[in-house]
Amino acid sequence: MRILPIGPNDEIAVLNGTAVFVEKHSGEVLPVAPELGAVRVSLAEIEALGQARAPRDVRDRDVAACVSLLRNRELVRFDPFDGSELSYHEPGVAYGASGRPHFPRLDPAVIGIVELRGEDRLLLGMNAARQTRFSLIAGYVSHGESLEEAFEREVFEEAARRVSEISYVASQPWPVSGSLMLGMRGVTEDELPQGETDGELSQTIWASPLEIIDNKIPLAPPGSIAHDMIHAWARSKQQ
Template sequence: MFLPIGPAGEVPVDASGTPLHLSRPPGPPNAHLTVRVTADLSAVRMSLAELESLLPPGGRVVDPRAFGGDRVVSRAVALLRHREQSGFDPADGSPLYFEADGVVAVGAAGRRIFPRVDPAVIGLVELHGEERILLGRNARRGSYWSLIAGYVEHGENLEEAFAREVREETGRRVSDVRYWGSQPWAVSGSLMVGFTSVTGDEHPVGETDGELIETRWVSRPELADLPLARPGSIAHAMITQWRDEWDEWRNTWTAR
């Protein structure tokens, strides 16, 4: 079976939102880049026009970020991206040749090169003693509100990276940083690692780096009025879990 993927990771789905699969590779042999994803499924790079020609009634082409929690789609997008961005061995500049699986590359020196994963951190910052979390609007993606996030730097652990990102982007200091969960984010070749934390800094205590155009403390009822990170992202999962935990506690208390 073959999973068609668009030039920017787009995924064609049927009317129910299920990704489409092809029983055979499209076009003549070697017409499309193909990478093995699982033992019985390969990913095939196709143009948007080709994807649209495959759509059944009610089908559509979906942004890959909607499938952030889908391991198969995430792996397919990531492996195709790796294959297209890895043309030469970074050690000696020799052309890379891919092994039979289409995943592992080999240069002139025989060194095996595996797909790269860039760790990133993201998380909830809750104001101490209050039921509010800190959300921000990114300067490049300002149409929705999301959690504080950023890439891990060399020489720091994940908790340190998250605390640094919060300080740089919002001017707040955090404590009690705890692991929440993780999610592959194939669009950028990342692994998103989620944390929860607490701060006593309602207002910034230092300068920020300008990555966020706005930050805001938000209560649970206020979330319903804000455009949030899309479903399928770890940010959306963390925000909605925080919101729903309060509803579950309140319902349990009321039922007593």
């Protein structure tokens, strides 16, 4: 997980587990809830937090929100209605010359379990750009798609498997990319690929519950929704 800094000495502060603000190295303070006390957290600490675990408790969630809002503030600088420069007066909400509120963008992404029908085997893929561990099939939801349609499309694009009986499992914020990860699950009868893939994955494998529980496969790190879903699936098969 990478933190997008806005200066060499910038810090992100967490406000008593309920709100956050960013203080620039210039001394300018951009408050979210200035009436609350603050506890300073360095960018290095936040980066370590993001790598170690997902935002689970209140304090972590505020850090996640802060990172996401900071990213949005840095990337979205002009009013889409008239092209004027945006000014941020509220947490994440900006205004330009048009006077219309511009809310921070949140991109939904699907990620999930693909189980081989009739067998205790789970489909895992290794990203071609980061060939260090296996994870679940994932991708962004396109305009006009339902979550189920997006998951079905992503599984076929990345792994060339046809998936059905798709259902929702759980969700997790992923602040640095401004995403909301939506956990899904489905089944396939396709042990082998049924066509060409988009090349996003360098390889796919079928994993057994025992291989997962015994840590025989390098997997997504603890705290990620992928890690939680993979291990929950493996444990359910051992009961």
